[in-house]
Amino acid sequence: MAEDKGEGKEDYKLEANSELRFEVEAGATVQLELAEGKAEIFGTELTTNRKCTFLAGAKVAVYTWHGCHIKLSGRTDVAYISKDTPMTIYVNTHQALEQMRHIAEEHVTRGPRVLVVGPTDVGKSTLCHLLLNYAVACGHSPVFVDIDVGQNDIAIPGTLGAMVVERPADVEEGFSLTAPLVFHYGHNSPAQNPTLFNILVSKLGEIINTKCNEIKKSNYSGVIINTGGWVRGTGYDAIKHAAGAFEVDVVIVLDQERLYNELKRDMPGFVKVILLPKSGGVVERNRNIRTEFRDQKVREYFYGTRNSLFPHTFEVPFAEVKIFKIGAPSLPASCLPLGMKTGDNKTKVVPVTIGPTVQHHIMSISSASSVDHNILEANSLGFIIITGIDMEKQKFTVLSPSPRPLPKSILLMSDIQFMDIE
Ligand SMILES: Nc1ncnc2c1ncn2[C@@H]1O[C@H](COP(=O)(O)OP(=O)(O)OP(=O)(O)O)[C@@H](O)[C@H]1O
Ligand SMILES: [Mg+2]
Structure with missing residues (x-):
């Protein structure tokens, strides 16, 4: 009807x-x-x-x-x-997770850790949202992890993030983003640097394990992990890697029987792999809509979903920051310095000279205090965009959610650009 x-x-x-x-x-x-x-x-x-x-x-x-x-x-x-x-099936899935939470609480063990996977446009993000909302309605505080670097619901595109969900999402504004933990990746697809992607997934997994050991309620409530739609080849390996890093015990596969069978074959025996149907309501998004959606996410970061935020604009002398990007172009093995492997270039921290080429790129403010720290695995404190450069004055202008000064001096440059125009 x-x-x-x-x-x-x-x-x-x-x-x-x-x-x-x-x-x-x-x-x-x-x-x-x-x-x-x-x-x-x-x-x-x-x-x-x-x-x-x-x-x-x-x-x-x-x-x-x-x-x-x-x-x-x-x-x-x-x-x-x-x-x-498929709502009855989804709510039954929630009930099964709820039972796992009760058992965890009773036996002082871990609640369900659920990885949601599937091709693009099958409702993965929506299902995570639904399962988180239902868990919160039952009095739990689950951890939400989003490793979809293209359409991320926690921070802006090009990042991976995690947060504890304590309140249901607002229908207009989504989940309230209190103190999310965010890592800079710098591209909108995991395919652009799978080595770095997997390192960051491992790092997030480690932190979540530590936090869940400390916070009982989150431990019982469990973890819900959203992924992108890359499910073949290296993308499939990245799914298996994520399942291991987050020590998941449930994998929900939306819509794709092939992926379901592959995962049933490859996951350890204690992992429940479940195939769920997609909703006929999920709308496909083409490449243009995806690009628009990413732009909108960046715009929302600075201006709010309904233009309710007022970002700041100020000048920063070149000398006050150091800009890096992660990953250098690959060199043939014969040209590499002694002892360096071909994969190492993917995690190389490369200094970027400040000039017109850095304009409009998203810059993540690293929590690392100096270049001696492990910049790769340092979380992001926030994001800015360099909107103008004055080579003569050796200063650039930034768009920033907070007033000056920048909280730290190491900036990591993303591939993703944002033009601040209406
Ligand atoms: N039952 C439904 N009816 C109408 N629209 C829906 C329904 N379920 C989801 N949607 C919408 O469909 C779109 C795609 O869904 P969603 O983002 O959950 O898919 P996805 O699998 O996460 O996609 P991606 O691969 O891009 O991450 C969203 O805009 C969502 O709001
Ligand atoms: Mg999604």
Whole structure:
């Protein structure tokens, strides 16, 4: 049963176990109100008579277990009700994880550590969001790890991150990002430097193991890990590596039987590998939309989701910072210095000369205090963009979320660029 709607104000009466799916048209916003009954958006319960606004490009599903009445106003690309959703299967998965949490608490062991994998556009991020929301609603504080360096939900593209989730996500703003732990990777695909990617995944795994040993509640609550859609060849190896680094005991494979069978074959016996269907509502995103989405994430970092933040602009003398990038171009083995292996160039910390070429690149402020520290594995304190360079004055201008001065002096340059234009 599907209804196609267009513009203006529309009322939708949903039966039990159905969902209203809609996309907000480019350049428009859509207001949603729950007039009657109970409903949720990706695991966050809606409040009756509270209007929520969704911005252009948002793809939303309002699900109801027992029926509800929804009012939409604004221009939607497409809006329809579907009764064909995998929500019951997803909630059963949550119940199984919940049981593992109870056993962990009883026996003072670890809660479930879940790796969510699958090809692109199958709803991996949405499922993580849902499982985290349900866990929080049951009183847990799970750790959310996002190692999708292209479409990361914790920090900006080109990073890997982790955080403890203590409150359900806000339907408009997502999870509140209190004290996330973020690492600089510098590219939007793990394929660009798998060596560095795996090192950072191992580092995150180590930190999470230590934290979970210290914080009992997080240990019982478990860890939910989101991944990117790279599942073949080196991408598959990276999935296996992540499963080991986070010591996962559950792998959820969305939509792809082949990947499911490969992982069943290759994971150790104590790891439960589960195949779940994707929702028919998940919308495919082409390359352009992905690029736009990444730009939007960077913009949100500086300006907030609804332009509610006011970033700072100030000048920094060249002499106050040192810029590096990680990874040097590969050299043939015969040209390498004695004792250096061909893979070593991928983790090489290379100084970058400040000049016009650094403009518009995302710069991560490293927590390392000096070049003698392990810069590679130092977490990021935040991000800035160099928006202008004055070679004569030997100063550059930055866009920064915080006022001057920069908290540390080592900057790591990302491949990813951001032009600060409307
Ligand atoms: N049931 C649904 N109805 C409508 N839209 C949905 C539904 N589930 C997910 N979406 C939307 O589909 C889009 C893609 O989903 P999601 O980001 O979870 O996929 P993904 O597998 O993580 O993609 P990627 O490979 O890019 O990381 C998102 O914009 C999400 O809001
Ligand atoms: Mg995703």
